Amino acid sequence: MLKKERQAYILHQVNLHNKVVSATLSAEIAVSEDTIRRDLQELSETGKLVKVHGGALSAAFYDNPVMESNVYAQTDKQRIGNKAASLVKDGMFILTGGGTTVLEFARCLPSSLKATFISGSIPAISEYMNHPNIEIIVLGDKLSKTSRITVGADAVNRIKNIKADLCILGINAIDTENGVTDNDWDVVQIKQQMIASSHKTICLTISEKINTVQPIHVCGLDKIDSLITELDPGHKLLKPFKDAGITIL
Amino acid sequence: MLKKERQAYILHQVNLHNKVVSATLSAEIAVSEDTIRRDLQELSETGKLVKVHGGALSAAFYDNPVMESNVYAQTDKQRIGNKAASLVKDGMFILTGGGTTVLEFARCLPSSLKATFISGSIPAISEYMNHPNIEIIVLGDKLSKTSRITVGADAVNRIKNIKADLCILGINAIDTENGVTDNDWDVVQIKQQMIASSHKTICLTISEKINTVQPIHVCGLDKIDSLITELDPGHKLLKPFKDAGITIL
DNA sequence: ATAAAACTTGCATTAAAACGCAAAATCAAA
DNA sequence: TTTGATTTTGCGTTTTAATGCAAGTTTTAT
Structure with a gap:
């Protein structure tokens, strides 16, 4: 499986289930957890997801722009x-x-x-x-x-x-x-x-x-x-x- | 097999499977991997596909995987x-x-x-x-x-x-x-x-x-x-x- | 507090890419 | 057809990229 292909799969999974676990992905794709970690790292650097201990979370779900700007004081x-x-x-x-x-x-x-x-x-x-x-x-x-x-x-x-x-x-x-x-x-x-x-x-x-x-x-x-x-x-x-x-x- | 013919075949494969692997193509077409690489290089330059380490991915698949699928979803x-x-x-x-x-x-x-x-x-x-x-x-x-x-x-x-x-x-x-x-x-x-x-x-x-x-x-x-x-x-x-x-x- | 899981870092191994070069194939015109 | 120019291809060699492994550290959970 090609690297980009793998990353696309991870991204897909993350958008689908809101979170992914490194160990699970490692087993599914049959690569070492190190590789998964490196993939998550890369994807996280480009803002496609948010890396956390043990896996990653959907970026869309994570950033929560809170309003409030017209407060005078x-x-x-x-x-x-x-x-x-x-x-x-x-x-x-x-x-x-x-x-x-x-x-x-x-x-x-x-x-x-x-x-x-x-x-x-x-x-x-x-x-x-x-x-x-x-x-x-x-x-x-x-x-x-x-x-x-x-x-x-x-x-x-x-x-x-x-x-x-x-x-x-x-x-x-x-x-x-x-x-x-x-x-x-x-x-x-x-x-x-x-x-x-x-x-x-x-x-x-x-x-x-x-x-x-x-x-x-x-x-x-x-x-x-x-x-x-x-x-x-x-x-x-x-x-x-x-x-x-x-x-x- | 002619160069044009070979490239057409590669393009066909890429559109069919969303990805191709250099080594596989090399074996299928019976040319060296260098040749495949050069073909992929050319096709990539004209935007027909996206070259990655080890092979290539469909331009459609790679170009807008995040944006398109997100809007779609x-x-x-x-x-x-x-x-x-x-x-x-x-x-x-x-x-x-x-x-x-x-x-x-x-x-x-x-x-x-x-x-x-x-x-x-x-x-x-x-x-x-x-x-x-x-x-x-x-x-x-x-x-x-x-x-x-x-x-x-x-x-x-x-x-x-x-x-x-x-x-x-x-x-x-x-x-x-x-x-x-x-x-x-x-x-x-x-x-x-x-x-x-x-x-x-x-x-x-x-x-x-x-x-x-x-x-x-x-x-x-x-x-x-x-x-x-x-x-x-x-x-x-x-x-x-x-x-x-x-x-x- | 302790143990387990996950992360980091560096390194070794392997696969792939880049490059130059020479052989082979293709093409165009004599 | 022959010939010379041009393109294409394959093969070493050198770089670079990807991956897994091991040792040491941090984080998490119990």
């Missing part, structure tokens, strides 16, 4: 995302909510990071999937169309059984008097349980939302360990929160 | 998706797996459809989210990177508590002897429970996967209610499955 959110990403260490268990700020955080994570993320946010999960070394636990329940995260008693109960190192939340409103507030009852249930189930709670928000109030109470300032905004930690807007004992990044 | 999958979409009625509860075929099915659903979809496939869920009237239940558990669906005992148990109207599965391999087979143990657990928890099971597959086998058994043909391929229901390839009592669409 893009660079601000990136700054927030980078600060938050610096808090995550290898081996950590992290509960995360949804929202564009958390999404940006997900994009800022280094690809070498080996951590476990637990979330019910479909866009956030899609983003975590692009990181090869991240373990993802999906919180199942009914999907809220507006917020794109799963909500409901099931998800809340599931979170109850977890004790995570960090809880990373994008928040909707925060002020010194009411603490963190929100406008979606279902989402608030999730956030409250996430906060209760984590050792540390990190809140992400653009400074615009500081000193605004929403109808539903999420938690008091005392529950928050860190607050991350695009502003310099010394900014006067953040002083009241620093005085309340929150670490400002 | 795309329209095939759309045809499958449309057929499957026609089975879904308002008010139904539907369990679905992952895979590109199911993804195509999701895209074919009419936006007016009011149904509830239950799935652990992140790409499929992302697709369902675009449909305004569809309720989505996310099956939570550990996310398998390779298949992009949630897998594990938790997800299986959750499915156990459901009795859905339809189960729509993209399948990896099917044949009359072994039934439906797959290559991912975790995914198979999910599929089996989905089948058990549904009144009707619909299998989607492009015809290429028919009469192929994968290592892990999913279910026998008796569990399948409908089989949907891009082929006409009367196609002879499908006859054995029709005879086994499966509705062919």
Whole structure:
């Protein structure tokens, strides 16, 4: 069997079954696994498939272009995302909510990071999937169309059984008097349980939302360990929160 | 044998078998391999075939194997998706797996459809989210990177508590002897429970996967209610499955 | 923590390609 | 037909490509 012919066969198999195993191909085509590996290597270099330990995956299935480009506060959110990403260490268990700020955080994570993320946010999960070394636990329940995260008693109960190192939340409103507030009852249930189930709670928000109030109470300032905004930690807007004992990044 | 005559013969062979081997041709025509090589060289220069180490491949086969076949498979999958979409009625509860075929099915659903979809496939869920009237239940558990669906005992148990109207599965391999087979143990657990928890099971597959086998058994043909391929229901390839009592669409 | 599987690297072996050259075949015109 | 020019072919020789094997390392799973 000619080399190109063999590679065409492999490509065909990969497109057909979404994945191939080196050992299987080796037996099917009757060449050594080394040769298969070299073929996969070549095909992977030209982007025809994605090589993984033990075989390869379909490239079409792997690259998942996630949208989101018209967010006005893009660079601000990136700054927030980078600060938050610096808090995550290898081996950590992290509960995360949804929202564009958390999404940006997900994009800022280094690809070498080996951590476990637990979330019910479909866009956030899609983003975590692009990181090869991240373990993802999906919180199942009914999907809220507006917020794109799963909500409901099931998800809340599931979170109850977890004790995570960090809880990373994008928040909707925060002020010194009411603490963190929100406008979606279902989402608030999730956030409250996430906060209760984590050792540390990190809140992400653009400074615009500081000193605004929403109808539903999420938690008091005392529950928050860190607050991350695009502003310099010394900014006067953040002083009241620093005085309340929150670490400002 | 004249040079022109010989080259015509080579071209004929290449178009017939999609490939030729220099050594074989040399023996058949009784000329040295050098001569064959020179012939292949010439034919390759005029684009009549593609020369590779050890022989040559058909230009048609080599030129556009990826692009052509991918687009081809795309329209095939759309045809499958449309057929499957026609089975879904308002008010139904539907369990679905992952895979590109199911993804195509999701895209074919009419936006007016009011149904509830239950799935652990992140790409499929992302697709369902675009449909305004569809309720989505996310099956939570550990996310398998390779298949992009949630897998594990938790997800299986959750499915156990459901009795859905339809189960729509993209399948990896099917044949009359072994039934439906797959290559991912975790995914198979999910599929089996989905089948058990549904009144009707619909299998989607492009015809290429028919009469192929994968290592892990999913279910026998008796569990399948409908089989949907891009082929006409009367196609002879499908006859054995029709005879086994499966509705062919 | 340990063992098994998969990967990397370098090397040896074999097959194929490239190249130059000379013999043989083909062609064109005398 | 003969002859000379031209093309085609086969055969060494030298390079290059493909493949499998072995030793050592990394990754994965138990």
